[in-house]
Amino acid sequence: xxxxxxxxxxxxxxxxxxxxxxxxLSWAAGELRASGHPDLESxxxxxxxxxxxxxxxxVLEAWEVHADDLRVLVLASRGPADPVAVRLxxxxxxxxxxxxAAARMQRRRSAVTAVMGGAAPASREREDTLAVxxxxxxxxxxxxxxxxxxxxxxxxxxGAAPADTAAPPADAxxxxxxxxxxxxxxxxxxxxxxxxxxxxxTGRPDLRVSLTMIGESDRPALAPDGDGIAVELPFGWISDxxxxxxxxxxxxxxxxxAPAGDGWxxxxxxxxxxxxxxxxITGPLPG
Amino acid sequence: MxxxxxxxYLRLAAERTLLDAPGGDGxxxxxxxxxxxxxxxxxxxxxxxxxxxxxxxxxxxLAYRRGEHPCRxxxxxxxxxxxxSPLPSLAAxxxxxxxxxxxxxWGQLFLRYxxxxxxxxxLHVEMRAAAAPPGPASLxxxxxxxxAVCRTRVARPGPVPLARVSGTGFPQQxxxxxxxxxxxxxxxxxxxxxxxxxxEFEASPGLAEETTWIEVLGERVELPxxxxxxxxxxxxxxGGQDPALAYLWARVAAMNEFQAAPNVxxxxxxxxxxxxxxxxxxxxxxxxxxxxQFSRRGGRAPTPGHPxxxxxxxxxxxxxxxxxxxxxxxxVAGVTTPEFDGITVAVxxxxxxxxxxxxxxxxxxxxxxxxxxxxxxxxxILVWWAADDRGHHYLGQHGSxxxxxxxxxxxxxxxxALDPAAKVLDxxxxxxxxxxxxxVPLDWDEDx
Numbered sequence: 001x002x003x004x005x006x007x008x009x010x011x012x013x014x015x016x017x018x019x020x021x022x023x024x025l026s027w028a029a030g031e032l033r034a035s036g037h038p039d040l041e042s043x044x045x046x047x048x049x050x051x052x053x054x055x056x057x058x059v060l061e062a063w064e065v066h067a068d069d070l071r072v073l074v075l076a077s078r079g080p081a082d083p084v085a086v087r088l089x090x091x092x093x094x095x096x097x098x099x100x101a102a103a104r105m106q107r108r109r110s111a112v113t114a115v116m117g118g119a120a121p122a123s124r125e126r127e128d129t130l131a132v133x134x135x136x137x138x139x140x141x142x143x144x145x146x147x148x149x150x151x152x153x154x155x156x157x158x159g160a161a162p163a164d165t166a167a168p169p170a171d172a173x174x175x176x177x178x179x180x181x182x183x184x185x186x187x188x189x190x191x192x193x194x195x196x197x198x199x200x201x202t203g204r205p206d207l208r209v210s211l212t213m214i215g216e217s218d219r220p221a222l223a224p225d226g227d228g229i230a231v232e233l234p235f236g237w238i239s240d241x242x243x244x245x246x247x248x249x250x251x252x253x254x255x256x257x258a259p260a261g262d263g264w265x266x267x268x269x270x271x272x273x274x275x276x277x278x279x280x281i282t283g284p285l286p287g
Numbered sequence: 288m289x290x291x292x293x294x295x296y297l298r299l300a301a302e303r304t305l306l307d308a309p310g311g312d313g314x315x316x317x318x319x320x321x322x323x324x325x326x327x328x329x330x331x332x333x334x335x336x337x338x339x340x341x342x343x344x345x346x347x348x349l350a351y352r353r354g355e356h357p358c359r360x361x362x363x364x365x366x367x368x369x370x371x372s373p374l375p376s377l378a379a380x381x382x383x384x385x386x387x388x389x390x391x392x393w394g395q396l397f398l399r400y401x402x403x404x405x406x407x408x409x410l411h412v413e414m415r416a417a418a419a420p421p422g423p424a425s426l427x428x429x430x431x432x433x434x435a436v437c438r439t440r441v442a443r444p445g446p447v448p449l450a451r452v453s454g455t456g457f458p459q460q461x462x463x464x465x466x467x468x469x470x471x472x473x474x475x476x477x478x479x480x481x482x483x484x485x486x487e488f489e490a491s492p493g494l495a496e497e498t499t500w501i502e503v504l505g506e507r508v509e510l511p512x513x514x515x516x517x518x519x520x521x522x523x524x525x526g527g528q529d530p531a532l533a534y535l536w537a538r539v540a541a542m543n544e545f546q547a548a549p550n551v552x553x554x555x556x557x558x559x560x561x562x563x564x565x566x567x568x569x570x571x572x573x574x575x576x577x578x579x580q581f582s583r584r585g586g587r588a589p590t591p592g593h594p595x596x597x598x599x600x601x602x603x604x605x606x607x608x609x610x611x612x613x614x615x616x617x618x619v620a621g622v623t624t625p626e627f628d629g630i631t632v633a634v635x636x637x638x639x640x641x642x643x644x645x646x647x648x649x650x651x652x653x654x655x656x657x658x659x660x661x662x663x664x665x666x667x668i669l670v671w672w673a674a675d676d677r678g679h680h681y682l683g684q685h686g687s688x689x690x691x692x693x694x695x696x697x698x699x700x701x702x703x704a705l706d707p708a709a710k711v712l713d714x715x716x717x718x719x720x721x722x723x724x725x726x727v728p729l730d731w732d733e734d735x
Contacts, residue, residue: 074344075351078306084351134351188298195306206307 005150006030008244012139018055062129068151073189076141078196086134146243153236155179187213197247220255293333301345323557324664332561335665377631380404382621393456400619408493414484416456465498478687516728518620522627531563540670551578600680613704616731624723645698653695675709
């Protein structure tokens with residue numbers, strides 16, 4: 001049985017202003033949960049019928065909508081050296097969504113439509129909800145990135161739609177074609193995170209990196225390339241290594257990570273860029 | 288050999304931009320990503336839509352990193368998708384000089400010329416407030432370069448009879464009457480300040496195109512018949528050019544002289560990566576040399592590897608940069624080109640002054656000033672070349688300009704100053720595939 005992508009990704013918590021109170025949203029084991037809303041389904045119906053705004057529910061829905069959104073990989077942080085602080089519109093009394101009466105009515109119509117028919121949000125609304133997710137802060141951005149990366153990693157591996165997404169409509173492109181079309185975006189997402197990690201590791205903010213995106217089952221590698229570094233990694237490095245905070249361990253760059261008992265076996269390269277060596281770490285991973 | 292993937296090239300360039308300078312000033316000039324996207328789309332290595340999508344996404348990513356509120360309206364300003372209803376062409380127009388100075392309590396109104404089209408009329412004027420000191424600064428009936436200070440084109444709508452005077456003194460509306468008895472209310476646009484305004488009063492619907500006179504502020508202005516040497520226009524295809532090199536030369540010509548030459552370098556890198564250009568192509572040395580000499584950023588950059596003179600017309604053009612001594616006057620042209628490369632241009636008039644000359648133009652579709660909308664990568668480059676009958680070349684850039692999706696217009700300002708001995712001027716809006724030639728006899732103020 002394969003390792004769940006979220007294993008080893010530490011839980012994270014954020015707070016949102018919801019219905020006049022501060023609520024906690026927590027992420028653990030690949031799921032985002034709103035502890036302040038024990039009866040989610042009832043509250044969704046109430047929200048739809050009464051046109052009420054619950055920021056927590058908005059975030060949960062947005063998380064689902066963007067769980068395989070490639071734009072997350074473009075917009076979210078590449079690592080600690082790349083902070084992304086999203087400014088939202090001025091918040092209303094109940095959080096980001098409490099704006100005007102007209103907006104409330106529009107929300108009510110949209111929510112009723114969504115409950116009754118499951119309509120997809122318009123692109124502008126999609127963009128706004130992604131901004132809301134990014135505004136939750138760096139740790140949540142990392143977990144959202146890991147979620148998206150895991151979904152696309154699965155598509156690349158299997159040439160099929162991720163298991164946690166709904167069946168595609170009959171007129172949708174074949175999953176393999178979708179994954180192939182997304183390859184430049186996936187490659188660039190990997191490149192950005194690898195470069196950010198390598199620059200932090202070497203302490204060279206101008207380090208030149210040449211990345212080859214290899215197959216998920218191919219052997220990763222890293223070698224000097226003139227005054228830069230050439231590295232060969234699979235797209236899965238984002239969820240396997242980067243999202244778990246394992247990119248740099250004990251001053252070594254991690255090429256791959258695999259579960260080993262209660263810990264992780266890492267294939268790593270030392271600062272002298274010599275051949276990879278395996279190290280094993282146990283205990284809680286860095287968050 | 289691995290096939291070039293233009294989308295991947297763009298995305299990796301964007302990642303480098305993001306990681307190298309996420310907090311940098313992204314508004315100073317075109318980003319390398321925009322430039323590369325434009326170049327790759329221009330040579331067909333990627334569709335404009337695909338390139339634009341990458342640029343839009345990374346612009347948003349950069350905006351988040353700069354702590355900016357992302358401004359997404361630029362996407363909405365993009366051209367209509369292919370398959371939409373075709374844009375109407377610019378109709379033929381009649382442009383006639385007016386040469387009338389009208390004194391008003393608020394100041395002076397000088398009527399330069401009138402443009403009459405099917406559906407609209409525009410009266411091009413210069414105004415000076417009464418508070419302006421008398422003497423040489425007052426309006427003469429020999430208008431030269433407008434001394435407009437404000438570069439933003441401003442519309443001042445608001446219906447009033449005859450004339451409505453704004454708080455700063457200039458009328459925002461004028462009533463115009465033709466020989467058929469039709470009266471229209473024309474609204475002011477243009478550029479200027481509290482003491483001077485250079486612009487036009489436009490009414491839609493307009494006056495009769497064949498009217499022999501108009502009445503403005505109670506004064507009748509007789510309109511002349513057709514000029515003795517009418518302007519004419521035609522279109523010439525530009526065949527046989529290497530598309531990538533043609534793009535690069537257009538890119539250099541469209542460059543602002545205060546832009547840095549590295550913008551051209553980003554184009555070269557993208558085109559070489561795409562295989563559209565060989566890295567050792569000797570023409571690249573010429574392009575780099577011209578771009579370096581054209582750019583005033585940081586002084587003259589060295590041009591290694593280019594021992595000889597610059598190619599023409601750049602050599603003579605750059606040698607004459609800063610030269611003044613142009614004639615002062617105005618020629619009304621009023622000519623519309625046939626469509627070329629999907630564009631139609633009308634040249635209403637040419638104004639010359641000591642330090643340069645300008646053309647009042649209209650375009651369909653509404654070509655924007657590319658540098659003002661840095662994220663629009665699917666906009667074709669339209670370069671405004673001009674040449675006179677003395678063998679001199681001139682290059683134009685957008686001055687005061689306004690644009691929508693289906694219509695644009697304003698002033699194209701040319702440099703250097705016009706040769707006073709020139710008798711004919713060819714204005715040549717040029718795309719990568721074709722150019723229009725608008726031939727204007729330089730009979731300065733012939734109808735006064």
